[in-house]
Amino acid sequence: GKEHTLLNVMDRTVTPMGGRLLRRWMDRPSKDLAEINRRLDVVEELVGNVITRDDIRRVLSKVRDLERLATRIGTGGANARDLVALAESLHVMPELEETVRETTRGALKRLALGLVDLGALEELISGAIVDDPPPVLTEGGIIRKGYSETLDKIRDTAARSREFLASLEASEKEKTGIKSLKVGYNQVFGYYLEVTRPNLHLVPDGWTRKQTLSGAERFITPELKEHEAVILKAKDRMASLEYELFSEVRDEVAREIPGIQQ
Numbered sequence: 001g002k003e004h005t006l007l008n009v010m011d012r013t014v015t016p017m018g019g020r021l022l023r024r025w026m027d028r029p030s031k032d033l034a035e036i037n038r039r040l041d042v043v044e045e046l047v048g049n050v051i052t053r054d055d056i057r058r059v060l061s062k063v064r065d066l067e068r069l070a071t072r073i074g075t076g077g078a079n080a081r082d083l084v085a086l087a088e089s090l091h092v093m094p095e096l097e098e099t100v101r102e103t104t105r106g107a108l109k110r111l112a113l114g115l116v117d118l119g120a121l122e123e124l125i126s127g128a129i130v131d132d133p134p135p136v137l138t139e140g141g142i143i144r145k146g147y148s149e150t151l152d153k154i155r156d157t158a159a160r161s162r163e164f165l166a167s168l169e170a171s172e173k174e175k176t177g178i179k180s181l182k183v184g185y186n187q188v189f190g191y192y193l194e195v196t197r198p199n200l201h202l203v204p205d206g207w208t209r210k211q212t213l214s215g216a217e218r219f220i221t222p223e224l225k226e227h228e229a230v231i232l233k234a235k236d237r238m239a240s241l242e243y244e245l246f247s248e249v250r251d252e253v254a255r256e257i258p259g260i261q262q
Helices: 006-010 016-027 034-046 050-060 066-074 081-089 093-101 106-113 119-128 150-178 197-202 222-254 256-262
Strands: 182-186 190-196 208-212 216-220
Touching: 016 066, 016 256, 034 050, 050 093, 066 197, 066 208, 066 222, 066 256, 081 106, 081 119, 081 222, 093 106, 119 222, 150 182, 150 208, 150 222, 190 197, 190 222, 216 222, 222 256
Parallel strands: none
Antiparallel strands: 182 190, 190 216, 208 216
């Protein structure tokens, strides 16, 4: 374990990558005098400049585990939350670069110069994926409104049908006089109008019985069936289209893995 080790005493890193790097350096110390002096020059700079050191630590603490994120993205195993984590990390890179550029040691400045500008990649992710996406990729709710015109149109169609269902309950209560009537949905039977047994005599002739419960009956009407088909079709199409769009974004991000690793 790490407890009671030199590594535990030394490790004040604020990122997973820094922790792994420090461990590698301590497991296999460098024998290259130039490299040892380069590291000591950086240490001297950061020990002597407390404000800059604290600024660097503050910015780095916002960076997620880019190494592992890059691996998941490259193998196709990344979900939407992984891409959001990547975008959040890329967002602080300009601030990190600016902070490090203000230092005096050449070794630190060279590290800043080595940062790749991935601002366009951050914009792609932020423009495509919602801030707090679900962990499952196949159920929708991932792609941001405005990213895909086709997806937005399908969403609008589904929303209009849901609005109809909300108004249907009120209108059917008024027409039939069944005050306890409610519109519901389950995955097996779909959408339905539920009527309690004491009110079954008020059910219109055009309603079709769909399910019998102990204290109620569930019915479907042609109008309800039509909107059910629209909503369910739109829901399936939205989920599949969102997955396609997400996969395209993930593939685009995967092409930038060398820059992310850098």
